[in-house]
Amino acid sequence: MSNTDSDNSREWAAQAYALLKKRQEEQKQELQKKEEQKQELQKKEEQKPTLNDIPSKENLYVSSNTIAESELGKFDDNFTWSAMVLAAQGKQINEISIDEIDWLTKLRRGLEETRKGFVTELLDKLGDDPLTPESLDDLETLLIRADVGIDSTDKVISALRKKLNEEVLGGEAGIKFLKKELKLIIDKPIKNSGTDLLVPQRGKLNVWLLVGVNGVGKTTTLGKLAYLSSRSNYKTLIAAADTFRAAAVEQLQVWGERSNVDVICNQSKNADPAAVVFDAINSAKKRNVDLLLVDTAGRLQTKNNLMDELAKIKKIIDKKVPDAIIESLLVLDASQGQNGLKQAKSFAKSANLSGAIITKLDGTSRGGVSLAVSEEVNLPIRFIGAGEGIKDLRPFNSYEFVEALLADK
Numbered sequence: 001m002s003n004t005d006s007d008n009s010r011e012w013a014a015q016a017y018a019l020l021k022k023r024q025e026e027q028k029q030e031l032q033k034k035e036e037q038k039q040e041l042q043k044k045e046e047q048k049p050t051l052n053d054i055p056s057k058e059n060l061y062v063s064s065n066t067i068a069e070s071e072l073g074k075f076d077d078n079f080t081w082s083a084m085v086l087a088a089q090g091k092q093i094n095e096i097s098i099d100e101i102d103w104l105t106k107l108r109r110g111l112e113e114t115r116k117g118f119v120t121e122l123l124d125k126l127g128d129d130p131l132t133p134e135s136l137d138d139l140e141t142l143l144i145r146a147d148v149g150i151d152s153t154d155k156v157i158s159a160l161r162k163k164l165n166e167e168v169l170g171g172e173a174g175i176k177f178l179k180k181e182l183k184l185i186i187d188k189p190i191k192n193s194g195t196d197l198l199v200p201q202r203g204k205l206n207v208w209l210l211v212g213v214n215g216v217g218k219t220t221t222l223g224k225l226a227y228l229s230s231r232s233n234y235k236t237l238i239a240a241a242d243t244f245r246a247a248a249v250e251q252l253q254v255w256g257e258r259s260n261v262d263v264i265c266n267q268s269k270n271a272d273p274a275a276v277v278f279d280a281i282n283s284a285k286k287r288n289v290d291l292l293l294v295d296t297a298g299r300l301q302t303k304n305n306l307m308d309e310l311a312k313i314k315k316i317i318d319k320k321v322p323d324a325i326i327e328s329l330l331v332l333d334a335s336q337g338q339n340g341l342k343q344a345k346s347f348a349k350s351a352n353l354s355g356a357i358i359t360k361l362d363g364t365s366r367g368g369v370s371l372a373v374s375e376e377v378n379l380p381i382r383f384i385g386a387g388e389g390i391k392d393l394r395p396f397n398s399y400e401f402v403e404a405l406l407a408d409k
């Protein structure tokens, strides 16, 4: 990036920042006004003589379900970078939200460890010199170390080698080309699926099953999805079909409360997961639900009948709502690297998956595994998670992912 480019970017980001700050001030004032009006009203109520002078709890507490709006952070390098990523995707200054900036900052920070492993080292090695066959050998090692996988690495390196035979490639142009190649790999299964962005189809019952091995983040991801979905005005319901793990239902109920979404469950021990799904579908039909999110148990598929259980759940859905749109989403913990990839492969064989959700991208050095999932398992990545908070999950955007992976600072 030339000096003028970066000056322009900073100027653009500064304008976006000023606009967000102004908007936030206005919102705060609006809230304060509402609060004052509320207190005024309460005072009047209290002054009225009543038989029973116990104040109603509802009047004193603001709903605990409300998720606080994010606070605008500092105007720093993170802000500028995030604003530029949004601008590059065609966002106008007045279309940028604090949530988007926050997410991109989180994603960039989350991928820092992965990035350190190869980009920083690569840039140090490259400097401003043109790429050489030797630097490609270094890049190959670095990509494999970042868990990008052998197939994806081969693809990228061959493409770069071909390009090098055709023209001299400077450091910056090399990175640009690398980004393009990585994006191609991730985009391929998404394009093949025919759906760029996974959203529930209106007017139908959409059932999203979250599957995956122990502790990868299925329940947490489901909670975040419930929030995202209800916030986007889809009528949402949760089915607690992990009847195996103690406290799984309670964990889901907490998420249900946070996102204001009901949870259908059966508290009895060893309840049949398919029966829970049966009840949930009945409720979903009665309530005209758009999206039913199903949490499933995470036992290792090699050790038991998890696959049979999933098949049974699918059969029930097919029978009760033949026109339902079913998505089987494999949840993968990025920090498990190649192990996660192995899981994905064995699940893909028997569970008829339609997509993947990558979690725990924050603080792992193995974020590159997302590329391996795309290339080797041919699964479209639908969402990514980078944190334990309710807002720490977003629809997958390959451009943002690759930019964050290769952000150079």
Ligand SMILES: Nc1nc2c(ncn2[C@@H]2O[C@H](COP(=O)(O)OP(=O)(O)OP(=O)(O)O)[C@@H](O)[C@H]2O)c(=O)[nH]1
Residues within 6 Å of the ligand: 212, 213, 214, 215, 216, 217, 218, 219, 220, 221, 242, 245, 248, 297, 298, 299, 359, 360, 361, 362, 385, 386, 387, 388, 392
């Ligand atoms: N840092 C981080 N932690 C996460 C993320 N997603 C989930 N976790 C944590 O991972 C742990 C396991 O998450 P769960 O959602 O219970 O995982 P699960 O797959 O439902 O687990 P089982 O039901 O036992 O199979 C919890 O401590 C979560 O807070 C993430 O994106 N980032």
Ligand SMILES: [Mg+2]
Residues within 6 Å of the ligand: 218, 219, 220, 242, 248, 295, 296, 298
């Ligand atoms: Mg769980």
